[in-house]
Amino acid sequence: MAPEAKAALFDQFALVGKAFANGRRAELVDVLAQGERAVEALAGQIDQSVANTSQHLQVLARAGLVRSRREGNRVLYRLADEQVEALWETLRAVATANVSGVHQAAEEYLGDREGLEQVSRDELARRLGEGALVWDVRPASEYEAGHIPGAISVPPDEVQRRLDDVPDDVEVVAYCRGRFCVYADAAVRALVAAGRRAVRLDEGFPEWRRAGLPVAVGTD
Amino acid sequence: MAPEAKAALFDQFALVGKAFANGRRAELVDVLAQGERAVEALAGQIDQSVANTSQHLQVLARAGLVRSRREGNRVLYRLADEQVEALWETLRAVATANVSGVHQAAEEYLGDREGLEQVSRDELARRLGEGALVWDVRPASEYEAGHIPGAISVPPDEVQRRLDDVPDDVEVVAYCRGRFCVYADAAVRALVAAGRRAVRLDEGFPEWRRAGLPVAVGTD
DNA sequence: CAACTATTCAAGCAAATTCTTGACAATCAA
DNA sequence: TTGATTGTCAAGAATTTGCTTGAATAGTTG
Structure with a gap:
């Protein structure tokens, strides 16, 4: 041989x-x-x-x-x-689980996530049913190419302007590109700082789509 | 940022x-x-x-x-x-689907697989129930570390000696380390050349184990 | 202890990778 | 057509990778 x-x-x-x-x-x-x-x-x-x-x-x-x-x-x-x-997703998972430097680099990039509440896909679906507000914190073009049904587009640079649109008694769930995407973190922090309740989806839109969950296209 | x-x-x-x-x-x-x-x-x-x-x-x-x-x-x-x-499995799958050179290199290494029948896990399980003979064509130590229940160990260098153990009317299903492992191919070819009926499992033992299917340990 | 086995370390060299710069090619707009 | 935009190609410098060789280390055996 x-x-x-x-x-x-x-x-x-x-x-x-x-x-x-x-x-x-x-x-x-x-x-x-x-x-x-x-x-x-x-x-x-x-x-x-x-x-x-x-x-x-x-x-x-x-x-x-x-x-x-x-x-x-x-x-x-x-x-x-x-x-x-799928390969990229698995590779990131392996790196997160096994490469010691990932956690430090992630904290350097994303800041301390202590106190930043994250929810799963299932939990997001449940809260959507209960009237939660879902923010898609990606550039508008990405939202239009595909987003979670019911989510509204709040591009990163509009987060500040839109804080007041959120009633005090409604919780916001923010998501963006993935687990290591900063936009949702920033939005949640801004919302919490403004006295609103907010959490982030633990993953991003690609994982949602890949899981076969429903996807909406366009400006809604 | x-x-x-x-x-x-x-x-x-x-x-x-x-x-x-x-x-x-x-x-x-x-x-x-x-x-x-x-x-x-x-x-x-x-x-x-x-x-x-x-x-x-x-x-x-x-x-x-x-x-x-x-x-x-x-x-x-x-x-x-x-x-x-899982990562290695996905990487091979992506390469097989998208890297053009894989097919040529695989043929160079494994020979032409035209006419070499392959069966799936499900099909193997079905045939096991029907009394098919399953050969684990890996070195004995790998068999002992874990194998498909009901399979017998036929290390690569014993294939020739064991050809006569197979009755004419029984079909052999051979498996080894994975899709790109040569042992099962060689065993199937030897069996067919000896007038027996033989096919190979399309994947290998690691995929079987990873799929959560039952595994036997030891010499049986 | 010395001799032996299995593995790691360190130095060195050829080849590959990564980024830069400037030239070139394709398409569009006026 | 001319000029502007967008992307690719080619050459070169700094760095990294992959393998070899020989020495060093850890553990076993006599």
Whole structure:
């Protein structure tokens, strides 16, 4: 049995590992899990040059994780399929459970989550039924591409303006891109500071969609 | 919001990607999915020097994918938890679906699978009930560490000797380490060449165990 | 204790990765 | 067509990775 043939096969598997072997590419996958994006927008999100971003996208494309299509002037990238999202989700879970540095880095990025109440999907569904207000704290374009039915769009930079729309006796559940997304944390903190009651969904919209739960599209 | 803090967090996630970014490390994870192993044995499996293998294992350990314990003068490595297995399984699935080179490399390693019948877990369970013979074509130590109840151990190098034990009218279902494991393929081909009926389980023992199906331990 | 086995460590070198810069290509708008 | 926008390509420098070799460490055996 040729050991080189076995090595060659596993080298192919490793291509997918290589795709996730860089923090910037991981960020790209995370953003693309929200939907299609042009190169320049992606470059902005990961704080890198357009040229570098383009090259990272090609590494992802060679590993089959993303596909692209041209629309006029721009090239739009998207994740290849749902399995890629599942892989990214599992990878984050493994890292969270086993890489010691994740907790410190997460606290550095998100701040101390002590005292920030988180609820599960089931709990959110229950509270929706009880008249809770659900805030989708992502950029408006992501909300329009798909959101939890019943949620209203409150983009990150509008949170302050909308604090007064919330009655004192209504609890807000905020969600955004995922477990490690800052927007919902910031919204909950702002709401609590303004004397309202607020909690965040423990995960994000991609996980909700992947779980097969209902999704609303458009501006509602 | 500090972009360096976000980058640092995703760099932590990327550590797990880096762990899978090398074919030899992927092979290590694949072997470890069968159970605990000492460094020297692992080195043999991946056809590398002990020193190099040790270093790869430390990369895996830093990413939290493996743990080790000393037993006498040997150090035994094992996967950190079931999630790591799940991650490896998903990664292979993504690669199989999206990396074009996988199919060619797999054929190079496994040979043409045209005409090699594969059955699912459910189908194997059904056939077990109907009196089919199930062969566990892995080294005896792996069989003893855990196998499908009702399966008998037929290590790779004993396949030829055991061909005559199989009655003409009984079908054999062979399985080994996983979808890309050669042992079951070889056994099925040998059986068919000897005029017996034989098929292989489409996946391997780790997937069976991970699915929560019953497992037998020992020599039966 | 010395000799032996199994593993890790450290140094070194070739190859790969990551980012930068500037040139080039495709599309759109005027 | 010209100019502006958006993305890719190519070359190069700094860093990291992957493997080798030989020495060092931990534990066992005689």
